[in-house]
Amino acid sequence: MAWNDDYYMHLEKSFGRDKTFLVGESHRQAIDSIEDTVQREGIECKFTRLDGYLFPHDSKQSTMEMLHMEYEASKRAGFNDVHMVDRKGDPFYGSMGRALCFPSSAEFHPLMYLNGLADAFVRLGGRIFEQTIAFREHGSVTGSGAGSVVSTKDGRGVVHAGAVVLATNSPINHNLLVHARQPADRSYVVGLKLDKGSVKRANWWSTHSPYHYVRVEEQADHDVLVVGGGDHPVGMRATQYQDVWGDLERWARPRWPMAQETLFRWSGVVYEPVDLLGLYGRNPMDATQTYIATGDSGQGMTGGTIAAMVISDLICRRPNPFIEIYSPSRLPPVSMKSLSLAGSVVIHTIQGYKDWLPLVGTDGVAIEDLGRECGAVVSMGLRKAAVFRDKDGLVHAYSATCPHLGCSVHWNPNDATFDCPCHGSQFDHHGRCINGPAKADLAPLDPRQTG
Numbered sequence: 001m002a003w004n005d006d007y008y009m010h011l012e013k014s015f016g017r018d019k020t021f022l023v024g025e026s027h028r029q030a031i032d033s034i035e036d037t038v039q040r041e042g043i044e045c046k047f048t049r050l051d052g053y054l055f056p057h058d059s060k061q062s063t064m065e066m067l068h069m070e071y072e073a074s075k076r077a078g079f080n081d082v083h084m085v086d087r088k089g090d091p092f093y094g095s096m097g098r099a100l101c102f103p104s105s106a107e108f109h110p111l112m113y114l115n116g117l118a119d120a121f122v123r124l125g126g127r128i129f130e131q132t133i134a135f136r137e138h139g140s141v142t143g144s145g146a147g148s149v150v151s152t153k154d155g156r157g158v159v160h161a162g163a164v165v166l167a168t169n170s171p172i173n174h175n176l177l178v179h180a181r182q183p184a185d186r187s188y189v190v191g192l193k194l195d196k197g198s199v200k201r202a203n204w205w206s207t208h209s210p211y212h213y214v215r216v217e218e219q220a221d222h223d224v225l226v227v228g229g230g231d232h233p234v235g236m237r238a239t240q241y242q243d244v245w246g247d248l249e250r251w252a253r254p255r256w257p258m259a260q261e262t263l264f265r266w267s268g269v270v271y272e273p274v275d276l277l278g279l280y281g282r283n284p285m286d287a288t289q290t291y292i293a294t295g296d297s298g299q300g301m302t303g304g305t306i307a308a309m310v311i312s313d314l315i316c317r318r319p320n321p322f323i324e325i326y327s328p329s330r331l332p333p334v335s336m337k338s339l340s341l342a343g344s345v346v347i348h349t350i351q352g353y354k355d356w357l358p359l360v361g362t363d364g365v366a367i368e369d370l371g372r373e374c375g376a377v378v379s380m381g382l383r384k385a386a387v388f389r390d391k392d393g394l395v396h397a398y399s400a401t402c403p404h405l406g407c408s409v410h411w412n413p414n415d416a417t418f419d420c421p422c423h424g425s426q427f428d429h430h431g432r433c434i435n436g437p438a439k440a441d442l443a444p445l446d447p448r449q450t451g
Helices: 008-015 017-041 061-076 110-123 244-252 300-315 336-354
Strands: 048-055 083-090 096-107 134-137 148-152 158-161 164-166 184-194 203-206 213-218 223-233 262-271 279-282 290-294 374-380 383-389 395-399 410-412 417-419 426-428 433-435
Touching (some): 008 017, 017 110, 061 096, 184 244, 279 300, 374 410
Antiparallel strands (some): 083 096, 148 158, 203 213, 213 223, 279 290, 383 395
């Protein structure tokens, strides 16, 4: 989307007007690049230009003043067509009143687009190896810095390349300079059924923190109102979870009263850079041609395209005006928001390691009291175990040590997973890694030794 979800007015305070203009320009160019690729490669992905609306979450004067400040900052960031509108509470527009309109936004089906990109890549000579997990990137075997070597899991092969791009949401290497700069948040989505054409097809984002976002997905015989938000840090205590999906519905239904039954719900992990900008470029403190694309703050399609523009120009040694502003090696400016996010990283990392102390970090649940299809972290001598009782009553136990950097995982009752509070890795209730930066599963244990 054209709008940066950390606000252009905040970017101005941290980076100044000139660099904030570059951020806005990078978003505009990214959308143009996607549109050009869709047309050039003939990708059918429902791409369309549409309006985006930043709307106030309440009617307080301070909120309206903030909206006006963002309007002025967006103008300075190069969005000459941005303007204020008043939809006068029309449910077709989410019952909103005054809002900030970005006419230069766009929308498309991400999986259809990615499949089209993959087809174009192969057609142009590229090769894609599916079911092949990159396990380790360890630089040049000669030490010359001329290239990189990537090992794959289960001995499927070794790749030698002049340049390697770690586009894995969070990089799979152990570079703490990167992991310490982007706390992991869990974000939630529900899909509500709509009659065809009953809601304006547009993008909506609220000024609430954490903000809500809304899209309309067109199906053959109905539409779907896609409502997201409810972000919180990954790896909370099991007792801290709430009915986030229910909260999203309760927020959305009064605004879109034509919404019908819930069709689906899911959640995912987003990485929030402490200084509000993605990390796209050369891997910090790395002499090899290794590049990373991470920290897109949940704007993966826009951020991924910006990363592609920056990294491809770096590899080909071409000039690019966005290289410096998105460099993973940049020094983060000091601001209240960056300090808050950095503090969140420190707190969760300390918590993740502190949980290894005796009598700390467990859920206080005895194995025999654990319900079916429930999990918990329990003590096993001086160690911690992640345990899960399946629907048949069988108990499965795994080490609670995250294989990434050794933090202790926590049970997530919403997703029935074990999540790492340090860097956002996630494991299903059978200990299998389903989200990095961890690359290995939780080590299995004998459940008879727990208690």
